[in-house]
Amino acid sequence: xxxxxxxxxxxxxxxxxxxxxxxxxxxxxxxxxxxxxxxxxxxxxxxxxxxxxxxxxxxxxxxxxxxxxxxxxxxxxxxxxxxxxxxxxxxxxxxxxxxxxxxxxxxxxxxxxxxxxxxxxxxxxxxxxxxxxxxxxxxxxxxxxxxxxxxxxxxxxxxxxxxxxxxxxxxxxxxxxxxxxxxxxxxxxx
Amino acid sequence: xxxxxxxxxxxxxxxxxxxxxxxxxxxxxxxxxxxxxxxxxxxxxxxxxxxxxxxxxxxxxxxxxxxxxxxxxxxxxxxxxxxxxxxxxxxxxxxxxxxxxxxxxxxxxxxxxxxxxxxxxxxxxxxxxxxxxxxxxxxxxxxxxxxxxxxxxxxxxxxxxxxxxxxxxxxxxxxxxxxxxxxxxxxxxxxxxxxxxxxxxxxxxxxxxxxxxxxxxxxxxxxxxxxxxxxxxxxxxxxxxxxxxxxxxxxxxxxxxxxxxxxxxxxxxxxxxxxxxxxxxxxxxxxxxxxxxxxxxxxxxxxxxxxxxxxxxxxxxxxxxxxxxxxxxxxxxxxxxxxxxxxxxxxxxxxxxxxxxxxxxxxxxxxx
Numbered sequence: 001x002x003x004x005x006x007x008x009x010x011x012x013x014x015x016x017x018x019x020x021x022x023x024x025x026x027x028x029x030x031x032x033x034x035x036x037x038x039x040x041x042x043x044x045x046x047x048x049x050x051x052x053x054x055x056x057x058x059x060x061x062x063x064x065x066x067x068x069x070x071x072x073x074x075x076x077x078x079x080x081x082x083x084x085x086x087x088x089x090x091x092x093x094x095x096x097x098x099x100x101x102x103x104x105x106x107x108x109x110x111x112x113x114x115x116x117x118x119x120x121x122x123x124x125x126x127x128x129x130x131x132x133x134x135x136x137x138x139x140x141x142x143x144x145x146x147x148x149x150x151x152x153x154x155x156x157x158x159x160x161x162x163x164x165x166x167x168x169x170x171x172x173x174x175x176x177x178x179x180x181x182x183x184x185x186x187x188x189x190x
Numbered sequence: 191x192x193x194x195x196x197x198x199x200x201x202x203x204x205x206x207x208x209x210x211x212x213x214x215x216x217x218x219x220x221x222x223x224x225x226x227x228x229x230x231x232x233x234x235x236x237x238x239x240x241x242x243x244x245x246x247x248x249x250x251x252x253x254x255x256x257x258x259x260x261x262x263x264x265x266x267x268x269x270x271x272x273x274x275x276x277x278x279x280x281x282x283x284x285x286x287x288x289x290x291x292x293x294x295x296x297x298x299x300x301x302x303x304x305x306x307x308x309x310x311x312x313x314x315x316x317x318x319x320x321x322x323x324x325x326x327x328x329x330x331x332x333x334x335x336x337x338x339x340x341x342x343x344x345x346x347x348x349x350x351x352x353x354x355x356x357x358x359x360x361x362x363x364x365x366x367x368x369x370x371x372x373x374x375x376x377x378x379x380x381x382x383x384x385x386x387x388x389x390x391x392x393x394x395x396x397x398x399x400x401x402x403x404x405x406x407x408x409x410x411x412x413x414x415x416x417x418x419x420x421x422x423x424x425x426x427x428x429x430x431x432x433x434x435x436x437x438x439x440x441x442x443x444x445x446x447x448x449x450x451x452x453x454x455x456x457x458x459x460x461x462x463x464x465x466x467x468x469x470x471x472x473x474x475x476x477x478x479x480x481x482x483x484x485x486x487x488x489x490x491x492x493x494x495x496x497x498x499x500x501x502x503x504x505x506x507x508x509x510x511x512x513x514x515x516x517x518x519x520x521x522x523x524x525x526x527x528x529x530x531x532x533x534x535x536x537x538x539x540x541x542x543x544x545x546x547x548x549x550x551x552x553x554x555x556x557x558x
């Protein structure tokens with residue numbers, strides 16, 4: 001087997017990691033109003049997390065809407081959940097832009113962005129994947145002026161202990177996600 | 191999903207719209223993550239299964255018994271071919287109407303572009319790029335020999351078509367029709383597999399019992415994995431992290447797609463028949479006639495063998511990566527397997543005598 005040499009560091013940065021199902025959530029990112037944040041912010045809260053980027057034409061707005069409506073659907077229990085959207089395109093998404101973007105969908109939505117290493121780290125902890133392509137082929141930082149972004153389209157629910165509770169597939173919809181979260185909250189309150 | 195209606199464009203080929211309204215109750219099956227469509231081997235019935243609620247909800251009547259089906263989640267259509275006629279049948283899942291497009295020869299294979307509008311249709315020594323919702327014919331590719339396999343890459347920028355007898359692979363750029371060729375392996379090869387990140391292309395080479403891997407980014411040979419028996423078509427997990435190779439003697443491996451290093455070995459007691467991954471791409475699933483072999487992709491933990499009541503026909507892992515659905519030989523029931531808990535769930539009766547093909551609009555979990 002041939003080992004890649006000059007691209008190894010970059011590719012490891014961008015590679016998703018699949019064996020981290022049991023890995024507790026961990027990140028170090030930036031938020032417009034809070035500054036640097038980690039998974040330890042929002043103590044006692046559940047975190048409902050999606051990843052994407054602000055110039056995404058289709059999937060990401062749907063994901064953010066699902067995050068928003070899933071939490072809104074919980075009614076009085078909505079304050080137990082913090083909806084978070086994390087950018088996987090830090091080259092184009094500033095902390096200000098991601099905040100503006102998510103606030104269009106919900107004033108309670110949290111938008112996070114980091115540098116490429118921090119982005120890779122959080123994607124790894126989510127067992128997700130992301131990367132960039134141009135003309136059907138992958139491209140790596142430093143990125144060209146034009147490129148496309150691909151990324152996992154899951155929505156993740158983490159508990160107050162930052163352990164993964166459940167994962168929801170793209171297309172499930174906010175109502176269904178809300179119902180499932182309500183079940184978990186009910187179990188917790190028993 | 192929002193549908194974009196295009197103007198109907200008539201081409202040199204005929205388009206027949208039957209406008210048969212099969213469902214007056216206004217049933218819409220336009221949620222690609224929710225609805226599974228299951229054909230019957232001996233009839234034109236297609237069972238609709240709600241994968242959110244785990245129940246059979248409806249039956250559609252097709253114009254022919256399908257030998258292959260595909261769903262566009264974007265345009266909300268079910269397309270199918272019957273293996274006998276030159277027709278492409280199109281079923282509108284919102285309007286519940288049928289139409290057909292007539293090709294020059296009998297289609298043998300088809301695959302949707304990621305835009306959900308373009309469909310590549312294979313027939314003898316030829317690929318037609320069509321737009322089924324519009325009934326529009328596009329480019330024709332005829333510089334290749336049947337049989338061949340087809341695959342669109344990341345975002346649908348290129349269509350790859352690999353000749354099964356030679357490994358000669360056409361790379362067709364979809365937006366301008368530019369063609370180039372790459373040689374994938376030697377001699378007879380399997381259908382081509384592309385890693386979801388479009389970095390690697392893989393085929394099994396049957397003369398040498400090996401898996402040939404080409405690096406599309408570096409445009410050079412990446413690796414050749416030698417097997418101990420005829421290799422199954424290789425598989426890459428949807429996060430592009432792991433390559434799974436397995437041979438007919440049950441021996442195989444999980445390989446890191448970046449370093450090329452072996453992550454774990456596989457030894458199954460029986461001949462494999464398909465490969466899947468799921469539950470956030472941490473688990474590999476290899477089907478055989480008698481078992482589902484369930485194993486961790488990232489470590490050497492023992493393989494869990496789940497006995498099957500019946501051999502499986504078609505498998506789908508749904509978009510949350512947690513559930514596997516499969517049609518079974520000689521059973522009306524759809525098998526449901528919870529990948530997360532690694533346990534079978536109650537089967538879903540389809541009402542069909544011989545369930546066969548199984549398709550959904552969304553099964554992938556990566557947004558391009």
